[in-house]
Amino acid sequence: MIDFIKGIFSAGTPESSKRVFGAIGFICSIVFIAIWKHELLETLLIVSASLLGLESLTSIFKNKSNA
Numbered sequence: 001m002i003d004f005i006k007g008i009f010s011a012g013t014p015e016s017s018k019r020v021f022g023a024i025g026f027i028c029s030i031v032f033i034a035i036w037k038h039e040l041l042e043t044l045l046i047v048s049a050s051l052l053g054l055e056s057l058t059s060i061f062k063n064k065s066n067a
Contacts, residue, residue, distance in 0.1 A: 007013040008020050033040045 008017045030044065033044050
């Protein structure tokens with residue numbers, strides 16, 4: 001676990017600090033919306049689905065550019 005944490009803050013390692021801190025922020029947002037802001041639940045679902053779809057599209061275009 002300590003090596004993983006060191007890797008987050010080191011350059012040139014496979015761990016991504018952007019991904020880790022983005023995931024932490026997204027989880028905090030989910031908890032905040034689930035507890036206090038129920039009216040934003042639909043927006044959260046739309047954003048989550050959009051992010052998943054966007055990842056699928058970027059992987060398609062990455063494969064075409066490598067061919």
